[in-house]
Amino acid sequence: MMECASTPQAGRSCKETFNLYYYPANADIATDHFPKWMENPWIKVDTVAADTLVRRNGRMGGASMRSNVKTLRLGPLKESGFYLAFLDQGACMAVLAVRVYYRLCPAVVASLASFPETVPAGLVVSAEGSCVEGAEGSLGRRPIMYCREDGEWAKPAAGDCICVAGREEKDGRTKCSACPPGSFKPKVGELPCQICPPSSLSTSAGATVCNCKVGYYRATGDPVTAPCTKPPSSPRSIVSSLNGSTVDLDWSEPLDSGGRSDLYYEVRCSEYAAGGGWIPCTRLSFVQRPEKLKERKLSVSGLRPQVIYNFRVLALNGVSETNGAAAMGEELNVTIDRDLPNAVTGIQQLAASTSSLSLKWKTPGPPPSPSRGTVLDYEVKYYEKDQEDPRIMYLKTPANETTLSELRARTMYAVQVRARSEAGYGAFSGESVFQTLELDPEKAQPQVELIAGTVGVGTLLILIVVVIAVLCVRKHGSNKEPEYSDKPGQYLIGHNTKLYIDPFTYEDPNEAVREFAKEIDASYVKIEEVIGAGEFGEVCRGRLKVPGKKENYVAIKTLKGGYTERQRREFLSEASIMGQFHHPNIIHLEGVITNNSPVMIITEYMENGALDSFLRQNDGQFTPIQLVGMLRGIASGMRYLAEMNYVHRDLAARNILVNSNLVCKVSDFGLSRFLQEGSTDPTYTSCLGGKIPIRWTAPEAIAFRKFTSSSDVWGYGIVMWEVMSFGERPYWDMSNQDVINAIEQDYRLPAPPDCPSALHQLMLDCWQRDRASRPRFTEIVSALDKLIRNPASLKITTREQPGSSQPLLDQRTPHYSSFSSVGEWLHAIKMGRYEEGFRTAGFTTFSRVRQITTEYVMVAGRGLVVPWRGRL
Missing domain, CATH: 1.10.150.50 (Transcription Factor, Ets-1)
Structure with missing residues (x-):
């Protein structure tokens, strides 16, 4: 481009710029006369000016030639092609070269997905890829990566492709390689292949499970990651101790448990028949069932004289039966003397009343060798016939008759009798059944009046004692409200003077577990599937079937193996706390299993899981009145805890569980485990020596570890915000330190979209800096009840108001x-x-x-x- 100043003869018509235009077309249609030159349809790209101009050298008669390069962007383009036009209106210039090009993102493999060549249409365009061999898309979504206009790929969406079972990520997440022999990967996920558990192996690549070696097995309930084990060896040193017709068996544990902790025993009995050959034992009584024995002893009664009994003790574990492996056992023969008395027969009823039975029986005949067979006395065993777990009573009498007294009217009683000689007790007789008489209505009336009068007087005395106790409690507590007490020990609470006891105040925490949590027989519980992972182990869904009760679904928290005694105490402390609560909006504890491995906590099963994830999955599906109903249930549960002077410390939507009827229940009473160093959960940040969920915690609790019911109210306000925003993360992606700083500067979360103004105002009340100014849970429940009774008030939504609830970038932000x-x-x-x-x-x-x-x-x-x- 020639500089106009160096060519004065050009005059005013000289230019140092030119314009570039383009005309879009779908075919080559141009002629000498078409398209006609006009600003429209020709589209102007830009006016081009040179950076360096050529200045004529008069003395040399030549020119200093320096060229310019300009890059211009055209678009957006929709047609198949275009024409270019260079409009020069007086410039002295030469176009040396024109280069027309476009950029594209090359084919690439990233994040276990392959993406094709992609031309960016605009600043950025999304391209769909396909998972590499051995990978599959997560949640049914195809992987997406963004192609920028400069021909470079942006970061792909993370986690869209994951390696299938039997394959692991390799070469920077560009392929899924099969697990080598000797390793396996049991399920889809990002985890690498694992070395085969002990006593198992995989011989081919891509294994999803390692098969057990010969002689080793897995039980039906064992995960594929568990080591293979074998049945135990035989029990050792079986010892018998005879006492009349009763024998006590005792033995030592096997030398080899098979590598399992679920060892148990079975005792099998056979007797030698008179005609020859062994038959199963008959007419024997076992103190406890001879199957599934945990203790190494068993008492058997009812042995008959001159009969050879064979007792075989078997040691078994979880793999003994499921894999058909032979159980190892030791045998012992037992025979008792013939001098024991014969069995008693002919039990008859002499008389009966409403509360007693008079009975008589035949004196047993002498044994063949009567030197020690004279009957000294008799023992009578009796119990209520129709009871599932009857209370067994015993009575001794020197004669062959007796009277059973203090019985219940019109009740069936089972009676057995045995005789005792110098050699010991003989066998009990067969069961005989007798019934007491029914009460006479005329005679019963005075008794009823007496009982009614006694109950009336007793009730009056109890009422007087309760009134005095309440007055004493009110007088004693008038100087300090228990809700704000910082002591974690014992409290009188509510109007029922119920007591909450901190399990950690027990010298032996196991005693608290026994007192507040019911021990459940492991055989009553059946685990069906793993639904999550907790701090101490897996969380499972299963079924609980207690004899005499309906089977129902339960949630099962397990304590993983290799735990310390301290971890066991902390794990069970949650059950000790939960077992003291009985409220429809508090998760219900069914019981614990501490006598078996693994240790378990059994609670009711909540079908819809955690509230935060449930709301995210159903975003926008619930009306405001339904959401307020959920919040009311949570507040009711927290009111109950506050009345018990229990401070939750970790109230958040993730710790609220939802059942199939949308009933919300407060759960997770184990925050104490986060008060120890070492937790890697990003939700819980170390603060003054402990782990605290910053986004849900009141300022005084963060700064001074001042946890009270009022700090729980602050957390409840955050839960309200989570519910009304359908599970959005409080304070979004701000760091925990940013959250602390923002709250310190009086920033408060703005109202979620379409949030009723009354609810957002209640949130702001919960977030008062002064904890004494925050409402109590009783007042929160009352406020929510008013909103439920007046649904029209929920139609008034919040508008952004200047003040503490503004967005972070408000009018005060510098322009x-x-x-x-x-x-x-x-x-x-x-x-x-x-x-x-x-x-x-x-x-x-x-x-x-x-x-x-x-x-x-x-x-x-x-x-x-x-x-x-x-x-x-």
């Missing part, structure tokens, strides 16, 4: 025009951590920043969407 660069502006508004994301995405000028949309935010980093929601 970007006062800064020289985007980076300087980001640091001024305390968002400097996003500077690299802006630069990578190409947002380096304020004109580009003003064009930010949600699509661009996905490229620059998900953190940008939170503080600028509805603002840019």
Whole structure:
């Protein structure tokens, strides 16, 4: 381009610029006369000016030739092609070369997905990929990666493709390689292949399970990650101790338990028949069932004289029966003398009344060798016939008759009798059944009146004692409200003077477990599937079938193997706490299993799981009145806990469980485990020596560890916000330190979209800096009840008001025009951590920043969407 000043003869018509135009077309249609030159349909790209101009050298008579290069962007283009036009209106110039090109993102393999060549249509375009061999998409979604206009790929969406079972990630997540022999991977996921558990092996690549070696097995309930084990060896040193017709068996444990902890024993009995050959034992009584024995002893009664009994003790474990492995056992023969008395027969009823039975029986005949067979006395065993677990009573009498007294009227009683000689007791007789008489209505009337009078007087005395106790409690507690007490020990609570006891105040914490949690027989519980993972082990769904009760679903928390005694105490402490609570909005404890491995806590099963994830899965599906109903249930449960002076410390939507009827129940009473160092959960941040869920915790609890019912009220306000925003994360992606600083500066969360103004005001009341100014849970329940009774009040939604509930970037934020660069502006508004994301995405000028949309935010980093929601 020639400089106009060096060619004065050109005059005013000289130009140092030219214009570039293009005409879009779907075919080559141009002629000498078409398309006709006009500003429209020709589209102007730009006016081009040279950076370096050529100046004529008069003395040399030549010119200093220096060329310029300009790069211009055309578009957006929708047609198949276009024509270019260069309009020169007086410039002295030469176009040396024109290069027309476009950029494309090359085919690539990333994050276990392959993406094809992609041409960017605009600033950014999304491209769908396909999972590599041996991988599959998570949640049914195809992997997506963004192609930028400069031909570079942006970061792909994480986690869209994962390796299937039997394969693991390799070469920077570009392929899924089969697990080598000797290793396995049991399920889909990001975890690498594992070495085969002990006593198992895999001989081919891509194994999803390691098969047990010969002679080793897994039980039906064992996971594929469990080592293979074998049946135990035989019990040792069986010893018998005879006492009349009773024998006590005792033995030592096997030398080899088979590598399992579920060892148990069975005792099998046979007797030698008179005609020859062994038959199963008959007419014997076992103190406890001879199957599934945990203790190494058993008492058997009812042995008959001159009969050879064979007792075989078997040692078994979880793999003894499921795999058909032979159980190892030791045998012992037992025979008793013939001098024991014969069995008693002919029990008859002499008389009966409403409360007694008079009985008589035949004196047993002498044994063949009567030297020690004279009957000294008799023992009578009797119990109520129709009871599932009757109380057995015993009576001794020197004669062959007796009277059973203090019986219940019109009740069937089973009676057995045995005789005793110098050699010991003989066998009990067969069971005989007798019934007491029915009460005479005329005789019963005075008794009823007497009982009624006694009950009336007793009730009056109890009422007087209760009134005195309440007055004493009120007088004693008038100087300090128990709700704000910081002592974790014992309290009188509510109007029923119920006592909450901290299990950690027990010298032996196991005693608290025995007192507050019911021990459940392991055979009553059947685990069906793993539904999650807890701090101490897996969380499972299963069934609980207690004899005499209906079978129902339960949730089962297990304590993983290799635990310390301290971990066991902390695990069971939650059951000790939970077992003291009985409220429809508090998770119900069914019981614990501590006598078997693994140790378990059994609670009711909540079909819809945690509240936060349930709301996210059903975003927008519930009406405000339904959400308020959920909040009312949570507040009712917390009111109950506050009345018991129990401080939850970790009230959050993730710790609220929802059943199939949308009833919300407070759960997770184990925050004490997070007060120890070492937790890696990002939700819980170390603060003054303990782990605290910062986003849900009141300022005084963060700063001074001042946990009270009022700090739970603060957490309840956060739960309200989570519910009304359908499970959104409080304070979005702000760091925990940013949250602490913002609250310290009186920032409070804004109202979620379409949130009723009354609910947001209640949230703000819960977030008062002064804890004494926050409402109590009783007042919160009352306020929610008023809203439920007046649904019209829920139609008034919140508008953004100036004050403490503003968005982080409000009118006080400095305007970007006062800064020289985007980076300087980001640091001024305390968002400097996003500077690299802006630069990578190409947002380096304020004109580009003003064009930010949600699509661009996905490229620059998900953190940008939170503080600028509805603002840019």
